[in-house]
Amino acid sequence: MTNIFKPKILETLKSYSKKQFVSDVIAGIIVAIIALPLSIALAIASGAPPEKGIYTAIIAGFFISLLGGSRVNISGPTAAFATIVAGIIAKNDFDGLIIATIMAGIILILMGLLRLGSLIKYIPHTITTGFTSGIAVTILVGQIKDFLGLTFDKGTHAVETSEKISAIANSLDTLNPWALLVGAIGLLLLILWPRVNQKIPASLIAVIVGTLIVKTLSINAETIGDLYTITSDLPKLSLPKLDTKLIISLLPDAFTIALLAGIESLLSCVVSDTMISDKHNSNTELIAQGVGNIFSGLFGGIPATGAIARTAANVKNGGRSPISGITHALVLLLVLVLLMPLAAWIPMPIIAAILFIVAYNMSEWRVFVKIIKTSPLTDKIILVLTFLLTVAFNLVIAIVVGMVLHIIILLINKASKKNA
Numbered sequence: 001m002t003n004i005f006k007p008k009i010l011e012t013l014k015s016y017s018k019k020q021f022v023s024d025v026i027a028g029i030i031v032a033i034i035a036l037p038l039s040i041a042l043a044i045a046s047g048a049p050p051e052k053g054i055y056t057a058i059i060a061g062f063f064i065s066l067l068g069g070s071r072v073n074i075s076g077p078t079a080a081f082a083t084i085v086a087g088i089i090a091k092n093d094f095d096g097l098i099i100a101t102i103m104a105g106i107i108l109i110l111m112g113l114l115r116l117g118s119l120i121k122y123i124p125h126t127i128t129t130g131f132t133s134g135i136a137v138t139i140l141v142g143q144i145k146d147f148l149g150l151t152f153d154k155g156t157h158a159v160e161t162s163e164k165i166s167a168i169a170n171s172l173d174t175l176n177p178w179a180l181l182v183g184a185i186g187l188l189l190l191i192l193w194p195r196v197n198q199k200i201p202a203s204l205i206a207v208i209v210g211t212l213i214v215k216t217l218s219i220n221a222e223t224i225g226d227l228y229t230i231t232s233d234l235p236k237l238s239l240p241k242l243d244t245k246l247i248i249s250l251l252p253d254a255f256t257i258a259l260l261a262g263i264e265s266l267l268s269c270v271v272s273d274t275m276i277s278d279k280h281n282s283n284t285e286l287i288a289q290g291v292g293n294i295f296s297g298l299f300g301g302i303p304a305t306g307a308i309a310r311t312a313a314n315v316k317n318g319g320r321s322p323i324s325g326i327t328h329a330l331v332l333l334l335v336l337v338l339l340m341p342l343a344a345w346i347p348m349p350i351i352a353a354i355l356f357i358v359a360y361n362m363s364e365w366r367v368f369v370k371i372i373k374t375s376p377l378t379d380k381i382i383l384v385l386t387f388l389l390t391v392a393f394n395l396v397i398a399i400v401v402g403m404v405l406h407i408i409i410l411l412i413n414k415a416s417k418k419n420a
Contacts, residue, residue: 005287007068008325009069013321023324024321027315027317027318027327028328031074031310031319033204034313037070039332040224046077055235058336059301061076061328062292064288064289066326067287070277071276071320078304079362083138085302099247100303104297105293105297106290106294108290118283125371128267129368130344130398133365133368133390134398137359145171146351147179148175148180149222152171153171176221179348179365183349185210210353246280251397256399257292260395265286268306268406271311272372276320381405386398386402389402
């Protein structure tokens with residue numbers, strides 16, 4: 001067990017210094033500022049109340065940093081889960097999501113104990129790029145309604161991407177030009193602000209400016225408070241009602257969450273390893289991700305995993321130990337208690353603009369194009385098929401079909417080499 005589970009915090013604290021503590025705390029505060037609007041936006045994109053995203057970043061972020069196999073990995077809600085979570089909530093309400101999240105946490109712990117961390121790296125890059133790009137498209141489509149200020153007809157059921165596209169097309173005559181203006185201003189700020197200042201997150205600036213415009217000019221644009229009742233209550237432990245049939249029906253979703261959390265977190269670890277010249281413990285990280293997701297579910301959060309962008313920001317701002325991730329969680333806890341009701345003022349077009357940028361950043365379109373231009377035909381087929389299946393159906397089908405096709409191609413190539 002000790003060979004499998006080795007939290008990095010035990011290793012880093014052996015030679016910890018006051019100087020590094022200060023750097024870690026500063027990095028944690030900066031990452032919390034970045035995570036705040038993202039956590040709210042990602043919860044909304046997932047069909048969950050805004051505070052659920054903050055709960056996730058606090059609870060899962062704390063436990064994964066404390067127990068994780070990486071020095072600097074920052075965990076919380078990510079865009080990769082948005083469509084999966086929205087689908088689970090639509091079918092089984094939020095209680096169903098809690099059960100699926102806890103089940104996914106248990107699966108992640110088992111994956112770590114069975115030393116499966118090293119196997120995840122064998123999932124082909126064409127498949128991970130395909131489903132990541134597909135998820136980006138589904139997120140983008142899901143935010144068009146709020147960006148344009150559209151009003152769907154009562155009773156409109158728009159969960160699948162195709163349903164959303166149809167609902168958007170049927171509602172274009174309800175376009176709110178003021179909402180579009182606020183969203184466009186937010187989008188411009190998100191694109192241009194990083195060229196002016198790298199320290200202050202563009203998403204925070206967009207939220208502040210968009211909120212001031214709507215409030216001071218009394219612009220007719222929907223805000224978070226118009227759709228949700230915002231609470232600053234601390235997350236409370238609550239056990240969901242367990243039902244055997246529901247548990248069985250949620251197993252595919254739980255496996256999907258676990259697999260995606262494993263892939264995303266370990267990819268984040270690999271990226272951060274190169275940035276700080278370290279080597280993460282993949283099985284420890286999976287166990288920590290499992291514990292983090294179990295507690296996130298128990299305290300009313302949504303699924304969590306390692307967030308590459310927030311992890312990179314942590315490293316760039318001086319974070320070098322799990323203390324920065326723990327600080328990020330504690331700062332968000334203070335924000336929840338002291339400032340969360342102010343989130344009701346944030347305009348929905350600004351949330352949509354933030355998620356547009358999130359979708360763009362996760363789309364990996366440059367990698368997508370490179371594979372199309374330079375890779376063998378079989379890789380191109382797997383990439384495009386995985387992408388299309390993610391957009392048209394769901395992640396489970398996309399990954400299963402992609403992996404089956406990949407294995408068949410490997411077997412054919414192996415047989416042809418033997419015959420040659």
